[in-house]
Amino acid sequence: MNLLQYTSKEMFSSTELIRKSKMxxxxxxxxxxxxxxxxxxxxxxxxxxxFDKYETIIEDYERLQKENKKLKEKKNQIPQPSKESDNNILKNKKEEEISSDELEKALAQIDKLDMDLEKKIESNQKQEALKDFWE
Structure with missing residues (x-):
């Protein structure tokens, strides 16, 4: 049941409703x-x-409202993390951080990969130019 979408057989002008209400x-x-x-x-x-469909829709709506209220209450009952746990999280993040030397090494490797990729692209372009020349 999709009440937000409707087809042409479900559409009636107000004049048509007055004239053909029984239908x-x-x-x-x-x-x-x-x-x-x-x-x-x-x-x-x-x-x-x-009217039966209307009652069903309203019952579903009320049931969903109750479920939503229960979910909100459960969410409010979940204990909030203390400052100690926040400090532990920050310590763990600091432990996970990499040193500046490791960062420089990683960046150097990335630059090397970029240069290797550029060389491959250039060599492919030269080969394609040669193929075009000979063909």
Whole structure:
């Protein structure tokens, strides 16, 4: 059941609703359509639902509200970390940090990889130029 999307068979102008209300109500009660979208000036303005469907939607809404409230209460009951645990986390992060020497070595290796890649690209371009020349 998707109440936010509707098809052309579910759309009725307000004039059509006045003239053919029995037909629209019959389609709703016989489940030929799940909703009737009433148009005013060509734009959706109202929606008609079977009352049983409306009750189901409201029951689901209320159930979801209760579940959401319970989840919020559980979230509030989770103990917040103390300052000691925050300090431990910071210490662990400091232990994970790399030294400046290691950083320089890593950057040098990255530069070397970049140069190797540039050399490969240049050699590939030269080979392609030679192929074009000979062809």
């Amino acid at each position: 629209v109500f019959d389609k709703l009660s016989n489940n030929e359509i799940e909703k009737a979208v009433i148009l005013r000036d060509g734009k959706p303005s109202f929606i008609l639902l079977d």
